[in-house]
Amino acid sequence: MLSVAISSLVPRGGVATKRRMSSADHPSNRPYWSRAGAALGARLALPLIPGYIAFGLAVGATGASKGFSFIAVLLMNAFVYAGASQLIAMEIWPAKLTLATILGMALIIATVNARMLLMGASLRPWLGPLPWWQAYPMQHLTTDPGWILAMRYRAEGGNDAAMFLANGLVLCGVWMTSTSVGYWLGALVSEPRRFGIDLVMPIFFAVMLIPLWRGGTRKMRRGIAWLVAGGVALVVQHLVPGWWFIIAGAVAGALAEGFADER
Amino acid sequence: MNADLGIYGTYVAIFAMVLATYPMRVGGYWLMAHVPLTPRVRRILEALPGAVIVSTVLPILAREGVPAAIGIAAALASTLIRRNDFVALIAGVAAAAAARAMGLG
Numbered sequence: 091m092l093s094v095a096i097s098s099l100v101p102r103g104g105v106a107t108k109r110r111m112s113s114a115d116h117p118s119n120r121p122y123w124s125r126a127g128a129a130l131g132a133r134l135a136l137p138l139i140p141g142y143i144a145f146g147l148a149v150g151a152t153g154a155s156k157g158f159s160f161i162a163v164l165l166m167n168a169f170v171y172a173g174a175s176q177l178i179a180m181e182i183w184p185a186k187l188t189l190a191t192i193l194g195m196a197l198i199i200a201t202v203n204a205r206m207l208l209m210g211a212s213l214r215p216w217l218g219p220l221p222w223w224q225a226y227p228m229q230h231l232t233t234d235p236g237w238i239l240a241m242r243y244r245a246e247g248g249n250d251a252a253m254f255l256a257n258g259l260v261l262c263g264v265w266m267t268s269t270s271v272g273y274w275l276g277a278l279v280s281e282p283r284r285f286g287i288d289l290v291m292p293i294f295f296a297v298m299l300i301p302l303w304r305g306g307t308r309k310m311r312r313g314i315a316w317l318v319a320g321g322v323a324l325v326v327q328h329l330v331p332g333w334w335f336i337i338a339g340a341v342a343g344a345l346a347e348g349f350a351d352e353r
Numbered sequence: 354m355n356a357d358l359g360i361y362g363t364y365v366a367i368f369a370m371v372l373a374t375y376p377m378r379v380g381g382y383w384l385m386a387h388v389p390l391t392p393r394v395r396r397i398l399e400a401l402p403g404a405v406i407v408s409t410v411l412p413i414l415a416r417e418g419v420p421a422a423i424g425i426a427a428a429l430a431s432t433l434i435r436r437n438d439f440v441a442l443i444a445g446v447a448a449a450a451a452a453r454a455m456g457l458g
Contacts, residue, residue, distance in 0.1 A: 144438035162363050170370045178409060179370055187362030190354040192369045199373040202405050206374075208398040211381030211390055218386065229378050234402075286449035289424050292413045293445035295406045296425040297432050302403045315400050316407045323408030324415060339408020340401060347404070348397030 119249065120219045127250025131257035134243070135264075138235045142261060143268040148290045149173045150272020155282035156180045160273060167269045171230065171262065174298075175202040177291040182333040194332065201337045209237045213254075216244050220251060231258025311350045319343025420458040424449030 153163035158180065166176055179199055184191035209232050217225045228251070240254050282288050306312040323339025330338075358365050384390070390398075414421050428445030431437075452458065 141438045144442055148442060158363075162367060165364070165367050166370065170367065170374050172374050174405075175370070175374060179366075181413075183366070187358045187366055188355045189358070189365075192358075192362075192366045193354075195366065196369040196373040199370050200377065201401075203374050203377040205398055205401045205405075206377040207381035207384070208390075208395065209381065210377075210379055210383070211385045214382050214385035217382070225382070226379055229382060230375060232378050284450065284453065286420070286424060286446040286453070289417065289421055289449045290442065290446060292410045292417070292421060293424050293428045293449070294438075294442060295410050297428050297438070297441045297445075299403065299406055300429065300432050302406070306403075312400070312403065316403055319404040319407040320411040323412050327412040327415070335412050336405065336409050339411075340405040343404025343408060344397045344400040347400030348393050 121217055121249050121251040123252045124250050125252070127248075127252035128256035130243075130248075130250070131253035131255065132260045134239050134253070135236070135257045135260040138239070138261060139264050141235070142264045145173050145294065146265050146268025147272035147275065148294050149176055150269035150274075151276030151279075151287055152177055152180050152272075152290050153269070154273045154276030155279065155287045156183065160270075163269065163273050164266075167266055171233070171265065172203055172206075173265075174295070175199045177294070178202055178336065181291055182336075194334075198333055198336050201340050206232060209234075212237075212241065216240075216249065217251060217254070224251070228255055228258070231255070231262055233258070233261060236261050311347055314350060315343045315347035318346040418458055420449045420452035423452040423457070 149167070150163065153166070153176075158166075166179075170176055170179075179195060182195060182198060184195060210229060213229065213232070217228070231254075236258055239257060243253055276282070276287060279285055279287055303309070303312065319339040319342060321339075322342040323335040326335040326338040381390070410425070414425065424445040427448035428441040431441040431444040
């Protein structure tokens with residue numbers, strides 16, 4: 091999911107890990123694997139499941155309404171596994187698929203997913219000591235809400251890599267199931283426009299803005315960044331054909347927030 | 354570059370999406386072993402989700418007009434009253450469909 095501050099999906103008051111693991115338990119402070127950690131990771135995923143199902147249904151239904159085959163939607167869900175960028179991709183899907191139009195789409199997807207660079211960076215201190223063949227494949231399971239859980243677990247002293255893996259696998263399983271159900275539900279609707287299904291993406295995105303606004307520490311700067319993003323996007327939409335307004339607005343807004351010096 | 358890829362097009366496009374996603378998942382992890390992220394780069398990346406959403410939704414809103422605006426307003430109102438993604442989604446889609454049925458689009 092896109093909103094980094096998915097406070098909506100996590101019960102207020104934070105996620106209480108039943109057993110607080112301190113680094114003192116493992117003096118070497120190296121990540122390890124345990125059954126208890128896997129069980130904890132699975133249990134911590136539970137509160138996220140309703141939000142995941144809603145999002146999965148939305149993505150699956152959009153895939154059906156845009157005319158994608160079930161296999162294509164399945165591949166996308168399993169190997170891209172980034173719902174927000176999938177919603178955008180299906181919206182901007184080129185009518186004629188050539189290497190040039192695919193490259194253009196991929197650039198927009200990369201912009202949408204660039205936030206994940208930050209998540210991976212913050213996992214380094216925890217998973218860094220693991221061998222590459224464990225650390226790299228596992229991070230295919232990184233998602234916004236899962237990452238927030240992992241960071242909380244880590245902040246409470248957790249060091250069990252099985253927590254991350256089990257948490258990610260449970261969420262991925264829910265994702266694959268709910269997107270598939272959403273696809274078949276969406277396929278039942280013969281006129282997606284009439285029932286507003288074509289507006290699922292903008293509606294879901296707009297709702298995500300609420301936790302992003304509440305989670306921001308400097309509202310003024312964030313408000314200006316969003317104004318810049320929206321303004322640039324609207325102008326570019328008028329001047330440039332295609333979907334470049336997403337990149338232009340997103341980069342302009344993010345730079346505005348990054349370079350607005352706090353005082 | 355401009356040849357139509359035909360029946361393989363969809364799969365090439367999905368592969369391109371994977372190439373635009375997985376490296377982002379592990380890129381920061383890889384980079385941290387070599388260079389630390391500066392606070393400014395961190396701030397820019399933190400600002401990205403909101404900026405992406407605004408610059409995606411606003412032009413769509415401008416294009417789709419009143420039903421989209423009513424749908425989004427209904428979903429936002431629903432979320433502010435009671436935080437539930439299902440309720441928000443259904444409220445938004447239903448409001449947009451109703452607006453279209455009334456001929457507002």
